[in-house]
Amino acid sequence: MAKKRPIKKTPVTRHAAVKLTPRDKKTLSSITDLADRVVSAAKTRKDPYVDIPSRTLSNVRFSPRKGILEMGNSKNRRQLFDLSQAKAYMRTMLVASGCKRLLDQGKSTSLRGLFYMLKHTIEGAKENTFDDQNECDTIIEDVEVLLNSIREELHLYAENRGAMVGNIVLTDKGDTIDCARMGSGGYAIPSIVEPEVIELDPKKCGAKFILHVEKGTVWQRFNEDKFWEKHNCILTHGSGQPPRGVRRMLHRLHNELKLPIYCVLDNDPWGYYIYSVIKQGSINLAFESQRMAIPDAKYLGLRSIDFDRCQLSDSVKISLNENDRKRAKQIAKYPWFEKKRRWQSEIQRMLKNDFKLEVESLISKDISYVTEVYVPERLAEQDWLD
């Protein structure tokens, strides 16, 4: 640790000459603007404040025309001279300065990296700027909406989560990646998949559609059975709720390569919501919907009728708990589900069943039932929810 410190300090000057992309310049100017407002407020003896667009359900609007969630106009004012907000204000400024440093040096860091960069004990107090990474992550999202710059533009990335495999060749930071030759692990979808990093070429893609599954274990099943080879598709997973990198990748594949997307998720409220996030965007990151939501995504399974349809044994049922029921009712009331009769009956059926089904439950029929029978049948019948 002792060695690292001096090294860290010198690059500040050395990398001052780093070449900035136009996007970096735009981000930098909005960060500087933020700081300038503090200075001018201090000069005129006024309270410094920032107005942060609010990221709550009440400030999210569903646009039926576009089929995505959009952020409303309501904002929360965060003031330095307000007891409950002073600390959050200080943290906002710290994150902004941290991002500025990253931009200056032309480097990017993980969310956790930034957390460690900014975490220190406040002078003259027994208090830390941040105690927990979650505290930092929330502020980063605040800064994203505040500066209207996404995380990637702030040179931040999250942990890689999710993988893909399939008949496609792409370029990742100059390296050519053949996703058909990725072995059992697949290509880990990076957190930042912007065109500067990942280049997609329609000519190098032979796949006809994308099959997105919920988690790695199911994905393994499909990969081992070479589902993507047989059906000529791209196979992805997002380790549960897909991170932004996966969603952005799906979005680009869908829009740039014109590939339809089918999802195979668990039959429970969380599975429904994963689909909802892929399709319309999430409430928390509604400002990113434009870049991530895929209104054409289809929900292939599992359905609440599958227990009867596939004649599954009783042992695979997982009964709903109170939390599940509450969440299901909540989801049924979301505007983007409310008007869809088939979705309403789907959710009602699950509540009536009073149990949920995981994708793995199909294994009780046969190990490869899901890849050899279930998905091909649904695709052939074009039996999905929209």
Next chain:
Amino acid sequence: MGDVALATAKKKTVKKKVRAAKPATRSVKKKKVKKKVRKKTPSASADAEMQHSPAASNGVAPKRRSTAKAMAATQRDISVSEFFAKNRHLLGFDNPRKALLTTVKEAVDNSLDACEEAGILPEIWVHIQQTANDRYKVGIQDNGPGILKKQIPLIFGKLLYGSKFHRLRQSRGQQGIGISAAGMYGVQTTGKPVKIISKVGARKPAHYYEIQIDTKKNEPRILNGKGEGVDIPPGESGKAYIEKHGIEWVEQPHGTRVTIELEAKFVRGRGSVGEYLEQTAIANPHITLNYEDPDDFVYTYERSTKVLPPEPKEIKPHPYGVELGRLAAMLEETQGSTLSEFLTSRFSRVTSPLARRICQTAGVGTRTNTHKVGRKEAELLFHAIQKTKISPPATDCICPIGEDLILKGMHKVVPGEFYAAATRPPAVYRGNPFQIEVGLTYGGSAPTQNISKDLLLDLLEETDARTVRQFLVHTFNGLGGEGADKIIKTASIGTRQTPSKLKPKEIEALFTAMKNVNIAEGQSMEVLRYANRVPLQFQQSACAITQTILNTNWRSYGLSQSRGGLPKGPVSLMVHIASVWVPFTSESKEAIANYPEIQKEIRLGLQAVGRKLGMFLRRRLRVKQQSDRREIFLRYLKEVSTAVSEINGVKQPELYEQLLSVAKRRTADADMKLDERGKKIQEDPTQLDLGENVLIVDPTQHEAAINRVEIEEEPEEAYEE
């Protein structure tokens, strides 16, 4: 008819006797009378039966157990001392523990009364020594005027002898039989005589007596100097004599010392001698008390004022406060005057027009000679008095302690950070003027929490306590055994450890425990009750003071209080009632009776100090919030200014200064905010203006919190030079 006459005749003689003697309390007298009557009744009926007996003697009369004549042989006078020797619980000698306290109390009260009457600033020495397992020797000395030689045996060796009984005037000593009873108790339980030494002036000889009380005759029996006592000459020869005979005496130009050895039990805490003396020091800030307990701990309460309380005036009774029997007796006593003269001269507040009006209402002529006023007229007069509007009695006969001195007294003895006092204007119950005073202490942290490490080391070194527990209990006032146990448990050191042999690690643990253990947790209000400056230590729940405290809503003054309980928190409350006649619930003089007038005054006094406490607590809370607020802003300003300067290269110190001034203005705004009453809120709690009669101190600077053992300096050095 015959027996009634007999009974009244007897009553009269008893009364006369009592009056000729000395302070007996009213109730004691009553009891005695009752007893006499009861004893007399069977004999009276025997008399009546005797007259029938000749007629009955012819028949087969049931065998008589005794005759009147035979019974008369066993009927005789009971000496006051015999009566009290049998009924010593009436005087507070019910058990060995209380006997010790009562002895000290009677002696100290007498000393204080004597000093104040003589106009001397009192200084009292109390020494208690253990002589055997259940025997203690108690010595009490004052710097009073001394007692004349011939009076000494009477005062200390005869029950009901003294000066205070007949006058209606505020004094401690309604306590009655007093010191002679204590001496009698000592003689009875140990057989050791009472030793008295008294001196009236520096150049006068000191008189030394060893006395036993003759309970049969209620007379003193002098044991030394062939029944004459001993005169010790002043100067060196006297000193030598005192030394040679082992007489205990602190050298003083004048004063009296009484030494009594008695069967007793020494305790600490509630109802102890220590508590009594401490409370006495609070209510009597003009006295200096030196107290040496059986474990050789020395407590000194220095006086905080050099002004003696004004001398209380004697007053005539107010008509409202006089009962029918007393009125009749007064009429009888008065020789040859008119009724009008009688009323105006023997009572306070009765003018001649008023006397005329009373007589008119009663239907008795104003010029009627008092001799001719019979029972019937007296009763008419009594009712007329109750119906007539008479202005309340003069109240200047009462000497309250005063708010200022209450504050001083409490500050000296009770550690705390907030003190408030209220002296109510005098009021009247049943024609007796009285005055209520209330003092309140709100103590910050316990003394154990304010201690520094160095001071702890010093204290550990100088203490002579045998165990750590003892050390804690004796060194820190108000800690108590429970608190000490808590600390020792937290420090996880042995209770029986010797303080001086603690290892550095253990001292460290003790120190940390003292800092961290919250003694005040679950502590309820401590109530100190006083009547005419004398602490009341027993029957707390029966007392009007306690009941009024319980019925007051302390929650509105910022204290927590469960239903029907004493409020919680580090609070001490003293309530003092000063009156020419304090209404006690019983002869034990330990609780004040529930007169609505008294309760009302107590309640108003409590509310007065309560309001001040509420203001203090609320403002302290608000100030704390404000300073928290400023602190939070200041804490983050540096971070913000550094972050901003990193982003746009602005000069950090400059921005910081600018932000700082904004912050100051912002919090100054908050400081200027008005409280509920539209007054500006001040910042520093010690600068709060809560009106008069409030004392706010820094609790860490409090000297009463810690008892230090005085290190004796060697006087020889001074002589050598």
